């Protein structure tokens with residue numbers, strides 16, 4: 001099969017598109033014919049990209065791209081609940097090879113039927129961003145109707161879904177974004193958008209129940225003072241992983257695959273409550289360009305096969 005493989009630590013310059021062995025599903029594994037996979041530029045430096053589950057070094061070459069949309073092509077002998085020919089989308093185990101290839105392996109718990117109203121390119125940008133927003137706002141912060149939520153990076157992949165989910169939960173949504181994205185974020189359902197480049201948000205926002213920090217650093221430091229006494233901050237920014245400050249450690253989490261949540265997210269997409277935000281869909285061979293060009297909003301996608 002064709003695969004984009006990382007041959008040494010580094011960035012997109014260390015990737016090569018080449019022939020690779022087609023994976024064989026065993027036990028409860030599912031092999032997916034990948035149609036599209038979204039680009040996550042920070043994945044090069046993530047812990048599971050260089051480590052195995054038990055802390056050892058992962059051997060090169062490594063295939064990136066852990067969210068995908070495609071069609072089930074084969075299943076292992078103990079695989080239940082998934083049919084060959086089914087269109088699925090999902091987020092697979094960060095520690096194994098990903099979906100920047102003609103085929104990838106996953107398990108039934110990490111995938112779900114793809115939203116019927118979306119094509120594969122649109123579906124591919126959903127799993128990481130929507131699951132992260134869901135696990136932050138609903139699982140961790142337990143956001144409820146009438147609460148005030150401050151969402152940083154609302155023009156981005158995670159922030160865009162978070163604004164739509166908070167709106168769906170009937171929260172009051174205050175968002176930070178650059179001026180270019182302000183109208184777009186309002187259209188997603190924010191009540192107020194603050195241009196982070198010109199206005200220090202903490203000078204105009206107070207009494208917040210929930211902060212979702214997708215940015216980290218100074219943005220997170222200045223966010224604590226906007227919270228009510230009972231307020232909660234949740235952070236997904238990678239710099240939090242290295243920090244020792246207890247409140248930051250408590251606030252940080254890493255998204256996990258979740259079939260039940262993918263099913264519910266697909267239902268909300270098909271009901272027109274959530275919309276995916278796609279940057280540009282690049283052909284597989286233009287993978288370097290897909291990493292190097294920053295999307296105006298949402299995430300870029302690699303189209304592996306299909307229309």
Ligand SMILES: NC(=O)c1ccc[n+]([C@@H]2O[C@H](COP(=O)([O-])OP(=O)(O)OC[C@H]3O[C@@H](n4cnc5c(N)ncnc54)[C@H](OP(=O)(O)O)[C@@H]3O)[C@@H](O)[C@H]2O)c1
Nearest residue numbers: 042132153155156157158176177178196214236253254255
């Ligand atoms: N822990 C986890 O499980 C997890 C899961 C998913 C993502 N992440 C991480 O979370 C971060 C966000 O992910 P993403 O996919 O949403 O990224 P993204 O699509 O690149 O979006 C980031 C957004 O942040 C905005 N931004 C930059 N500086 C800002 C600031 N000072 N204040 C407010 N907004 C600012 C940018 O807005 P403008 O374009 O408007 O300037 C951009 O739209 C990334 O670092 C990613 O690695 C972590």
